[in-house]
Amino acid sequence: MKIKLQIKRFNPEKDRAPWWGKYEVDVEPNDRLLDALHEVKWRQDGTLAFRRSCAHGVCGSDAMKINGRNRLACKELVRNLSRTIVVEPLMGFRVLKDLIVDMEPFFKKYRQIHPYLVNEDPEEPGRERLQTPAERSRFEDTTKCILCAACTTACPSFWTNPDYVGPASIVQAHRFIFDSRDRAGAERLHILNESEGVWRCRTVFNCAEACPRGIDVPKAIAEVKRALVFKKI
Amino acid sequence: MYRGGVGQFSYLLHRVTGVGILLFLLVHIADTALICLGPGYYNRIMALYAHPVFKLSEVALFAAVLFHALNGIRVFLVDFWERGTVYHKKLFYLEAIVFFVVMVPVAYKMVGSFVLGSLF
Numbered sequence: 414m415k416i417k418l419q420i421k422r423f424n425p426e427k428d429r430a431p432w433w434g435k436y437e438v439d440v441e442p443n444d445r446l447l448d449a450l451h452e453v454k455w456r457q458d459g460t461l462a463f464r465r466s467c468a469h470g471v472c473g474s475d476a477m478k479i480n481g482r483n484r485l486a487c488k489e490l491v492r493n494l495s496r497t498i499v500v501e502p503l504m505g506f507r508v509l510k511d512l513i514v515d516m517e518p519f520f521k522k523y524r525q526i527h528p529y530l531v532n533e534d535p536e537e538p539g540r541e542r543l544q545t546p547a548e549r550s551r552f553e554d555t556t557k558c559i560l561c562a563a564c565t566t567a568c569p570s571f572w573t574n575p576d577y578v579g580p581a582s583i584v585q586a587h588r589f590i591f592d593s594r595d596r597a598g599a600e601r602l603h604i605l606n607e608s609e610g611v612w613r614c615r616t617v618f619n620c621a622e623a624c625p626r627g628i629d630v631p632k633a634i635a636e637v638k639r640a641l642v643f644k645k646i
Numbered sequence: 647m648y649r650g651g652v653g654q655f656s657y658l659l660h661r662v663t664g665v666g667i668l669l670f671l672l673v674h675i676a677d678t679a680l681i682c683l684g685p686g687y688y689n690r691i692m693a694l695y696a697h698p699v700f701k702l703s704e705v706a707l708f709a710a711v712l713f714h715a716l717n718g719i720r721v722f723l724v725d726f727w728e729r730g731t732v733y734h735k736k737l738f739y740l741e742a743i744v745f746f747v748v749m750v751p752v753a754y755k756m757v758g759s760f761v762l763g764s765l766f
């Protein structure tokens with residue numbers, strides 16, 4: 414089947430302003446949008462730039478705006494999209510080239526919330542830090558995040574204030590705050606209570622719809638807000 | 647443009663009505679302050695508000711305050727009620743219903759006779 418791609422192109426070294434590249438490709442209905450992008454890059458225009466690595470929805474490198482919504486190109490079948498597919502880079506980041514954006518600010522915020530298990534208690538020799546299934550299920554949902562930034566760049570609060578920590582970092586913080594083995598929950602909550610923290614969330618719900626892993630992002634954010642207000646984890 | 651859903655729409659309306667109410671308050675402070683210059687100025691400004699355009703914008707002001715208040719309650723519920731994030735869309739539809747149920751009689755009371763009178 415023939416489809417048309419309309420891709421927002423921009424090379425800051427050459428172009429004054431972004432422009433639309435139009436391509437026509439022949440694909441199978443079960444091909445993913447990523448395959449169509451490869452088709453363009455490999456056979457029509459080698460200058461097209463985009464990120465991808467695993468091609469199977471695991472690494473989170475090919476999040477982009479597809480027909481106006483953030484999606485992973487490797488998870489969208491072309492048959493579920495329109496005949497003309499509009500592809501743009503994620504919003505709110507500096508475009509490095511075409512569909513590649515500068516994710517450094519995103520990872521900087523990610524590092525701020527201490528995205529690792531903190532526990533200085535001495536371990537019993539030969540034993541792991543045990544946890545009941547119930548304790549584990551408390552943060553099951555937020556372990557699924559692949560840091561693709563689809564949620565954060567779908568958020569109007571983030572577009573208007575790039576300093577906002579953003580849904581992805583809150584999800585990551587949630588994953589450790591509600592982990593019974595972790596000891597730095599209070600510290601993370603303190604960070605998220607700052608003016609650029611969790612209160613910038615205006616319950617827009619774009620993040621929930623954008624997450625390619627189906628994480629209930631607004632629920633995680635609301636749980637963090639409630640933990641702050643009711644002082645209870 | 648990002649193709650968001652109900653949440654993005656209500657967020658936008660919340661912002662617009664918020665800014666609108668703020669502008670009104672600023673104007674309102676200014677016109678009320680005119681009393682300091684004497685009743686003459688104040689009364690002349692107040693007479694201006696009887697103009698149909700202002701009458702209609704009073705309805706718009708009421709609508710903005712009503713929406714902003716109802717949506718504020720909804721946002722509060724989404725944040726602090728445990729099931730809030732599950733029912734956020736339903737809450738919005740409920741909000742829309744309440745909005746119209748209140749708005750129709752109020753608008754009728756405020757400008758009904760004046761609008762109908764000009765029609766017939």
Ligand code: FES
Pocket residue numbers: 464465466467468469470471472473474475476485486487488
């Ligand atoms: S390429 Fe790895 S998530 Fe799509």
